[in-house]
Amino acid sequence: MKDVIRGLAYVVGDAIDTDQIIPAAHLVYSLTVPEERRMYGRYALSGVPADQQGLPQGGVPFTPEDAFESEYKVIISGSNFGCGSSREHAPFALAEAGCEAVVAESYARIFYRNSVDGGFVVPFETRVRLIDRIETGHEVEIDTARSTLHNHTTGEDFLLNPLGDVADILKAGNVFEYARQQGLIIT
């Protein structure tokens, strides 16, 4: 986990489920073969209905057509981000597109766990409804140790919830590194 995550924000609404994050038809691609795994970056967030893509204006795809990477590094969402299926392909797809952090009011627990244990994106929670305060394309900066978000476009600062127990896993890189540090895997 980086100390500072800085980049453009991409804003979506509430209850962005895993089919919106990566539609099930694309789950056939390998997560390891390079020419296939980049398809997850291409189709990340492609299941979000067009008028809800990139709020407040909408109609802004996360990854441009025919591209494999997104210009947005931080996703801002409302409540229950990542609800639905257990597919780890969801946080994987966001990471593959170049996303480094999600800031949401709340998460579905399997998505949250997958993000942390696989070390894909840092899932911050916040009590502030940031989707009303940040717009797609704003430049934001997260201080991961202090759990703060600064909006460079508007000059506003926001408090994020501390990462708590999962910070150790994120710092280790993923759950395997964490388990080795704890002596739970000896390899």
Added chain:
Amino acid sequence: MAPQTITEKILAAHAGRERVTPGDNIWVNVDILMTHDVCGPPPIDIFKREFGDKAKVWDSDKLVILPDHYIFTEDPHARRNIELLRAFAHEHDLPHYYDVGTSRYKGVCHVALAEEGFNRPGNVLFGTDSHTCTSGAFGLFSTGVGNTDAALIMGTGKIWVKVPETMRFVFEGDLPPYLMAKDLILAVIGEIGTDGGTYRTLEFDGGAVYDLSMQERMTLTNMAIEAGGKNGIIAPDQVTFDFVRARTDAPFQAVYRDADAKFHSEYVFDVTEMVPVVAKPHSPDNKAPVTEVVGTRLDKCYIGSCTGGKLEDFEAAARVIKGQEVKVATYVVPASTEVERRMKEVTIDGQTIWDIFVSAGCMMGHASCGACLGGPIDTFGRAVGTEVVISTTNRNFPGRMGSKMSAVYLASPLTVAASALNGVITDPREVLV
């Protein structure tokens, strides 16, 4: 010693502790790990990356692989996933691999886990599928995990868990004939919302629950995840033991809560006052009484999946449909090969369930997840364009059944069958005699 819930007791026993408290992070020993074709190959890759090419799974008798998602498709990548599972099962000499295209093939993992005797009271079961919570109907702790967690279990037999608080849902009274377990769980999700149970256990209790068969109980626990729940659970009783003992000789230890166990919250429903409900597009918590949407024009009806494709789901639908013809494209997809076989054996007034659907003009599929989650473009029954669909499946987020312009209503098999006869959403009370 402070009293504990069933979930707390099971987790404590599997962590080698006397007791646990909600919020504790513990490492538990896993009794069964289940995986399938979509979320099986990625953990295998991670397992090899982390433990080495020559590594052995922690216990080959505890790993169950049930391909079920993308089975009847020409998609080359989907077919490759089956080959990867087959190779892994061969390499590790896995006794519980149920290969596609053989007599061992089962179909939807959650239903097959029950049929094959892998759901045993008091156990801890993880699966690479969010609906793994279905198994909790048998009084065990079960939940869905991702690729990384599954790979960790494959290598070590252990995983960390945060002990959840328990929400208790009590159903009292005699279930009226026009209601099914699907109406009860849609009512719960409508009341607490798709995140109302996040991080928590949903425990189902009360006389109306214990009157249900195992198949109907599985419909309740299946959809705990639609409220965000970590697991769904029902204390085992004689119905549970009879079902399990008919399928396995494996030992198990039934676990019950302490009398004064603490719950996060309790909800009590009188089922005699409940009505048939739907979840309107585009969320499982968008509940409405069927009466509110009666007459909604339909393009497609779908009866299938882990939650709505069990034998009793088809029996209920067949009783409504028998002797009549459907007025709208209706897709029937058995959850498992056992369900399909039984549909061709069990009769209603001299006609098999299978024949009742065929005679009514339904399109018959074969055991798999089918169009519940959309899937490859050639998936049987997949939603296309702006179709309006009513389905016995468990999820109706945008695009779930294959088209993000389509509108999906979730309902009980009775309500879907009644709607199929009229081509519009129909209250099952209108057609049940």
